[in-house]
Amino acid sequence: GAARGVWGGLVEPGGSLSLSCAAVGLPPNSYYIGWVRQAPGKEREGVIVIQHNDGQTYYLDSVAGRFTIFRDNAGNLVYLHMKNVKPEDTAVYYCAFGAIRMGYVDDFGLEGLRKAMTTWGKGTLVTVSS
Numbered sequence: 001g002a003a004r005g006v007w008g009g010l011v012e013p014g015g016s017l018s019l020s021c022a023a024v025g026l027p028p029n030s031y032y033i034g035w036v037r038q039a040p041g042k043e044r045e046g047v048i049v050i051q052h053n054d055g056q057t058y059y060l061d062s063v064a065g066r067f068t069i070f071r072d073n074a075g076n077l078v079y080l081h082m083k084n085v086k087p088e089d090t091a092v093y094y095c096a097f098g099a100i101r102m103g104y105v106d107d108f109g110l111e112g113l114r115k116a117m118t119t120w121g122k123g124t125l126v127t128v129s130s
Helices: 104-116
Strands: 002-006 009-011 017-024 032-038 044-051 057-059 067-071 077-082 091-098 124-128
Touching: 017 032, 017 091, 017 124, 032 067, 032 077, 032 104, 044 067, 044 077, 044 104, 057 067, 057 104, 091 104
Parallel strands: 009 124
Antiparallel strands: 002 017, 017 077, 032 044, 032 091, 044 057, 067 077, 091 124
16 A cells, blocks of 8 residues: 655645645555654654544644544545644654554554554655744
8 A cells, every 4th residue: 555645835824734645555444544743853643543434533632623634535535634833733744544443542542543554655844934
């Protein structure tokens, strides 16, 4: 499988930006797909994901109300819409997915899910700055 992302860029604080990801080779059964980011000098962190089977979404508290994940009907395109972005959102954003059972995030958290993701896009830099 592969996850091919489209592209970040520079956005001013308070602005909006959307990223998209074309997933190839999605697992036939249960999986999560979503976005992970890595800020300069920091570890990667799961940002927002969606579970394929039940549509449940999970996200970092810091992006609640600002970031939204959604998919096309076929499920191969995944979008991250970011609004009211902040300088601390500056990071390389990766699209990722993994054949992972429902309920995994409830058991292991978003960070546990991030470590279980098996297929990653190349990442795109989002810079929030005036």
